[in-house]
Amino acid sequence: MAGIRVENIEKSFGKFKALSGVSLEVRDQEFVVLLGPSGCGKTTLLRIIAGLEQADRGRVWIGEREVSGLPPRSRRVAMVFQNYAVFPHLTVFENIAFGLRMQKAPAEKIKAKVEQAATLMHIENLLGRYPAQLSGGQRQRVAVARALAVEPEVLLMDEPLSNLDALLRLEMRAELKRLLAESRTTTLYVTHDQVEAMSLADRIAVMNAGQIVQYDQPMKVYQEPANTFVGGFIGSPPMNFLRLPVEGQQARLASLVLALPSEVSGAEVLLGVRPEDFEVYTDQRPQSFPAEVLVVEPLGPHLLLTLRFGEQLLKATVPPDFAVRPGQTIWLKPQPGRLRWLEPTSGQALTAR
Amino acid sequence: MRSERYIPYVLVLPSVVFLLFLFAWPLLEALLLSVRNSSGWTLEHFQRMAADLYFKDALKYTLLLTLTIVPLQVGLALGMALLLGSIAKGRDLFLYVWTIPLGISDLAAGIVWLAIFTERGYLNSFLQAVGVIQQPQLWLSYETPWMIFLAVVAAEVWRATAIVFVILVAGLQLIPKEYGEAAEVFGATPWQRFWKVTLPLLRPSLQVALILRTILALEVFAVVVALGGRNLPVLAGEAYYWYNAYQNPGVAAAYAVLILGISVAATLLYLRLMRTKQEAVG
Numbered sequence: 001m002a003g004i005r006v007e008n009i010e011k012s013f014g015k016f017k018a019l020s021g022v023s024l025e026v027r028d029q030e031f032v033v034l035l036g037p038s039g040c041g042k043t044t045l046l047r048i049i050a051g052l053e054q055a056d057r058g059r060v061w062i063g064e065r066e067v068s069g070l071p072p073r074s075r076r077v078a079m080v081f082q083n084y085a086v087f088p089h090l091t092v093f094e095n096i097a098f099g100l101r102m103q104k105a106p107a108e109k110i111k112a113k114v115e116q117a118a119t120l121m122h123i124e125n126l127l128g129r130y131p132a133q134l135s136g137g138q139r140q141r142v143a144v145a146r147a148l149a150v151e152p153e154v155l156l157m158d159e160p161l162s163n164l165d166a167l168l169r170l171e172m173r174a175e176l177k178r179l180l181a182e183s184r185t186t187t188l189y190v191t192h193d194q195v196e197a198m199s200l201a202d203r204i205a206v207m208n209a210g211q212i213v214q215y216d217q218p219m220k221v222y223q224e225p226a227n228t229f230v231g232g233f234i235g236s237p238p239m240n241f242l243r244l245p246v247e248g249q250q251a252r253l254a255s256l257v258l259a260l261p262s263e264v265s266g267a268e269v270l271l272g273v274r275p276e277d278f279e280v281y282t283d284q285r286p287q288s289f290p291a292e293v294l295v296v297e298p299l300g301p302h303l304l305l306t307l308r309f310g311e312q313l314l315k316a317t318v319p320p321d322f323a324v325r326p327g328q329t330i331w332l333k334p335q336p337g338r339l340r341w342l343e344p345t346s347g348q349a350l351t352a353r
Numbered sequence: 354m355r356s357e358r359y360i361p362y363v364l365v366l367p368s369v370v371f372l373l374f375l376f377a378w379p380l381l382e383a384l385l386l387s388v389r390n391s392s393g394w395t396l397e398h399f400q401r402m403a404a405d406l407y408f409k410d411a412l413k414y415t416l417l418l419t420l421t422i423v424p425l426q427v428g429l430a431l432g433m434a435l436l437l438g439s440i441a442k443g444r445d446l447f448l449y450v451w452t453i454p455l456g457i458s459d460l461a462a463g464i465v466w467l468a469i470f471t472e473r474g475y476l477n478s479f480l481q482a483v484g485v486i487q488q489p490q491l492w493l494s495y496e497t498p499w500m501i502f503l504a505v506v507a508a509e510v511w512r513a514t515a516i517v518f519v520i521l522v523a524g525l526q527l528i529p530k531e532y533g534e535a536a537e538v539f540g541a542t543p544w545q546r547f548w549k550v551t552l553p554l555l556r557p558s559l560q561v562a563l564i565l566r567t568i569l570a571l572e573v574f575a576v577v578v579a580l581g582g583r584n585l586p587v588l589a590g591e592a593y594y595w596y597n598a599y600q601n602p603g604v605a606a607a608y609a610v611l612i613l614g615i616s617v618a619a620t621l622l623y624l625r626l627m628r629t630k631q632e633a634v635g
């Protein structure tokens with residue numbers, strides 16, 4: 001077991017700068033998710049840690065060892081690939097045993113470890129089969145079992161669930177969480193799926209355009225996004241950003257006056273509010289502002305409202321039995337503890353509370 | 354539309370007729386020719402073939418040539434294909450240069466190598482110029498069949514390695530790079546990666562290349578004729594001499610059938626030895 005530390009990693013592909021000075025520390029036994037849109041550099045970072053890609057600049061440590069110059073086989077990592085990369089010419093048993101065979105482990109040890117890993121992944125009855133005889137979900141299990149069998153210092157996972165159908169993904173997600181909570185293997189997990197990231201991670205590193213923009217616990221990242229990108233990328237529907245005029249130390253939202261956490265240089269400020277963080281009323285209440293209902297979408301657990309406030313659009317969710325129709329004016333009361341203030345030009349949060 | 358069901362059949366018909374007319378029928382005729390004479394069924398042609406002075410040498414040299422050329426070509430081509438895989442810049446240049454021999458006919462290839470090995474050829478001129486020999490040496494004479502053998506091997510390896518190379522390059526490109534990467538991450542050295550992952554996954558391509566090259570090597574003729582005439586007898590050459598010089602189609606057909614028999618046996622052997630496990634076929 002070991003932590004991972006990367007320092008100032010830079011990597012370009014031709015003229016495209018994939019990573020521009022990324023530093024990250026994963027503690028021993030921690031589950032960290034690298035989350036970001038495609039092309040943000042998250043997979044490149046993972047491959048640099050695995051040794052499959054060479055960084056132009058920067059260093060990588062696994063535990064106490066610097067591994068920057070080492071080939072993948074000397075890094076004592078295991079990896080689960082997006083398309084599984086389960087060897088088609090080997091049986092499930094031999095696939096899981098692959099890493100141990102490369103280490104020239106004794107036969108009894110191999111048998112014991114393979115059976116243990118297979119049992120963990122519930123594929124102990126498939127050991128004699130070839131990958132072509134397995135479903136996608138089963139191959140996925142083989143790929144994870146192969147990684148667990150070598151008892152790696154560090155487990156790297158590159159979008160391991162993205163090739164599974166929705167239902168199976170949900171099932172595997174919970175299973176992975178149970179499994180890795182038990183084994184306490186240090187894990188770095190790449191995904192573009194924010195729900196996956198929220199559900200699995202001890203900490204999420206949100207990446208955008210080759211940089212880590214926020215690195216924190218899932219609920220922190222959700223409730224206190226570091227900038228408009230994080231607020232917009234995480235959460236479905238994304239966070240609302242309302243552009244409001246500033247008066248001294250306060251922002252004005254219709255008749256509401258809201259205190260700002262710090263001095264603002266510009267004339268305007270952005271208010272970030274999650275759609276579920278409004279209390280919604282059909283009549284005027286104190287501490288609320290009016291908005292016109294444009295669209296009502298019943299989504300089952302709640303109604304999703306698209307609203308117009310002045311020239312700005314926003315989304316709010318209300319209970320499914322809330323009686324509302326398009327064209328109606330409703331009053332929104334933002335929950336005071338859940339407001340996020342951001343600087344409109346840079347998009348950065350004003351202060352972390 | 355009902356009539357549309359016949360369109361595929363109509364479209365393949367010309368090629369089927371062509372193949373039947375120019376391959377299946379001559380094949381059948383040759384088979385019949387080898388086992389019949391004017392009075393009916395006979396093994397006379399095969400007996401005459403086996404008793405011929407050249408037969409044992411022709412069989413020996415054909416098999417030896419095949420056993421020498423095919424492994425050399427596959428080994429070389431595999432090395433070249435793997436090297437090409439690790440070349441990033443100028444990859445296409447290497448690919449095209451290495452496949453140039455594909456465009457050269459076997460007789461032309463034989464003549465090119467004859468120009469090198471003949472008495473007043475490039476090799477002797479070079480050796481004389483650097484002072485290794487005083488007189489032009491006679492390399493390709495009936496007294497030195499092993500020299501002719503080596504010249505044929507050189508010419509064939511030079512000429513026909515490219516086709517194996519092309520098949521293996523195509524095969525390597527079909528292997529997703531994640532398999533190699535997975536092997537690397539799980540501790541395989543480059544050597545282990547080659548033996549445990551690349552080679553097994555390349556097996557279908559290797560099988561095709563081996564079968565194709567073995568059949569073609571068993572039929573080797575033009576290069577041998579150009580370099581050694583009948584001083585290095587081979588089976589296909591004997592078929593040619595019996596048909597042309599001796600005007601005996603029966604024995605010529607017997608040689609042809611023998612080549613066919615060996616080719617079929619070799620192919621079956623490859624298919625059996627390199628069988629892709631049934632379970633592994635998706």
